[in-house]
Amino acid sequence: MTTTLISGGTVVSATGRSQADVLIDGERIAAVLAPSSTLLGVDLATSVDTVIDATGKYVIPGAIDAHTHMEMPFGGTFASDTFETGTTAAAWGGTTTIVDFVVQYAGEQPLEQFAKWHEKAAGNCAIDYGFHQILSDVQDSSLSAMDELVGEGVSSFKLFMAYKGVFLSDDGQIVKAMQRAADNGAMIMMHAENGSVIDLLVQQAVGRGDTAPYFHGLTRPWQVEEEATHRAIMLADLTGAPLYVVHVSAKQAAEQIMQARDRGQNVFGETCPQYLYLSLEEQLGAPGFEGAKWVCSTPLRSRAEGHQDHMWRALRTNDLQVVSTDHCPFCMKGQKDMGIGDFSKIPNGIGGVEHRLDLLYQGVVTGQITLERWVELCSTTPARMFGLYGTKGVIAPGADADVVVYDPNGHTSIGVGKTHHMNMDYSAYEGFEIDGHVDTVLSRGTVVVDGGTFLGRAGHGRYVRRGLSQYLL
Ligand code: URP
Ligand code: ZN
Ligand code: ZN
Numbered sequence: 375m376t377t378t379l380i381s382g383g384t385v386v387s388a389t390g391r392s393q394a395d396v397l398i399d400g401e402r403i404a405a406v407l408a409p410s411s412t413l414l415g416v417d418l419a420t421s422v423d424t425v426i427d428a429t430g431k432y433v434i435p436g437a438i439d440a441h442t443h444m445e446m447p448f449g450g451t452f453a454s455d456t457f458e459t460g461t462t463a464a465a466w467g468g469t470t471t472i473v474d475f476v477v478q479y480a481g482e483q484p485l486e487q488f489a490k491w492h493e494k495a496a497g498n499c500a501i502d503y504g505f506h507q508i509l510s511d512v513q514d515s516s517l518s519a520m521d522e523l524v525g526e527g528v529s530s531f532k533l534f535m536a537y538k539g540v541f542l543s544d545d546g547q548i549v550k551a552m553q554r555a556a557d558n559g560a561m562i563m564m565h566a567e568n569g570s571v572i573d574l575l576v577q578q579a580v581g582r583g584d585t586a587p588y589f590h591g592l593t594r595p596w597q598v599e600e601e602a603t604h605r606a607i608m609l610a611d612l613t614g615a616p617l618y619v620v621h622v623s624a625k626q627a628a629e630q631i632m633q634a635r636d637r638g639q640n641v642f643g644e645t646c647p648q649y650l651y652l653s654l655e656e657q658l659g660a661p662g663f664e665g666a667k668w669v670c671s672t673p674l675r676s677r678a679e680g681h682q683d684h685m686w687r688a689l690r691t692n693d694l695q696v697v698s699t700d701h702c703p704f705c706m707k708g709q710k711d712m713g714i715g716d717f718s719k720i721p722n723g724i725g726g727v728e729h730r731l732d733l734l735y736q737g738v739v740t741g742q743i744t745l746e747r748w749v750e751l752c753s754t755t756p757a758r759m760f761g762l763y764g765t766k767g768v769i770a771p772g773a774d775a776d777v778v779v780y781d782p783n784g785h786t787s788i789g790v791g792k793t794h795h796m797n798m799d800y801s802a803y804e805g806f807e808i809d810g811h812v813d814t815v816l817s818r819g820t821v822v823v824d825g826g827t828f829l830g831r832a833g834h835g836r837y838v839r840r841g842l843s844q845y846l847l
């Protein structure tokens with residue numbers, strides 16, 4: 375087994391930082407030691423196989439992206455990143471675990487879909503991966519499948535209150551799934567937007583000739599997000615199921631989550647970098663068809679209304695607990711362009727799996743969040759939320775050696791054109807200049823990214839069986 379010492383760095387956790395060396399034995403962390411430690415009088419640095427010099431850098435647990443959609447069949451096409459390209463891009467950005475979504479459309483069997491997603495991912499991932507399961511229609515057989523899936527390490531189920539005829543579950547179906555989750559301990563993840571109202575507003579807008587990408591945002595106003603978030607919270611309260619609201623973008627929806635938490639309910643919320651940095655006015659409202667690059671749901675919100683600032687605040691106060699990417703990339707050419715002349719035909723989704731750690735680090739640079747909160751939002755809480763903590767999300771003896779050496783004095787340009795590794799023909803963050811740089815990435819003890827070189831391989835990543843949430847109130 376290979377031994378590695380990451381020496382001279384500042385080890386940062388969700389609760390503090392210290393000068394320490396990290397000793398890795400094979401795939402696991404063996405010890406976190408005082409700098410320049412000796413073993414039986416011998417300098418450790420001379421007795422290990424490899425030394426990684428982290429002087430002046432942060433040493434953090436590998437980031438966990440709990441919301442990705444690799445090669446997802448959606449909007450008449452497939453998300454453009456495969457498990458191979460998407461996990462490779464993730465590794466470049468310091469993400470060492472993804473939790474992706476198995477898709478079950480109406481009429482399909484959840485367990486059969488779970489087996490298909492295993493086939494898609496197995497042997498193709500550069501980093502470790504787990505699965506959530508999407509349920510659309512909630513059949514009686516889906517309920518027993520939920521129990522079986524929990525046993526397979528799928529301890530969370532995503533339901534949709536939008537996309538009628540595609541994913542939408544009605545309130546009765548939602549309650550059925552929540553009752554089962556209350557019973558077996560699983561987390562219910564909710565896409566909270568009122569689909570019936572959206573469908574009407576979309577039909578009216580297209581009928582009026584308002585067909586530009588900007589109208590994607592106007593036809594999914596914050597009220598439909600707040601209403602659905604509130605409804606989901608009430609149904610979760612009724613059934614006793616824990617609830618995790620995905621991709622929160624409206625400040626009013628975040629307030630609903632905050633109020634539920636203040637009442638003591640097991641309700642949690644996730645936002646995404648796009649809702650922290652991008653807006654209805656600047657991106658969705660770009661001239662011509664440009665705005666299609668940023669069509670996703672929930673939509674980018676108005677900066678004038680203050681949603682982005684509120685998301686940062688909610689992350690500071692723990693009204694929201696996690697930042698994931700909702701990575702669901704589509705190229706402009708051949709995919710997004712299906713919606714020229716009708717925004718409702720633009721496949722919904724933004725890619726960003728490579729950039730989350732860097733983008734969130736800018737919040738540390740500007741003082742919006744602390745260094746420790748950065749680690750907590752990107753790694754530790756996703757691990758706890760989704761039953762991975764101990765193995766992932768922490769630098770401690772016995773944990774998987776998923777480690778990122780982050781250089782606060784480095785610089786990353788998300789340039790114009792293809793300066794990233796995701797399979798997209800544009801970047802949603804084109805032109806962003808990042809203070810900080812992902813220097814070295816280890817996945818289970820193997821260096822997969824070293825400076826500017828990718829050393830990983832498809833097939834290194836393994837399926838991780840998750841336990842129940844370790845974050846419940
Ligand atoms: O627009 C989005 N968010 N696409 C991915 C699917 C989903 O709803 O998360
Ligand atoms: Zn969603
Ligand atoms: Zn999603």
Ligand code: ZN
Nearest residue numbers: 781784811813
């Ligand atoms: Zn660097």
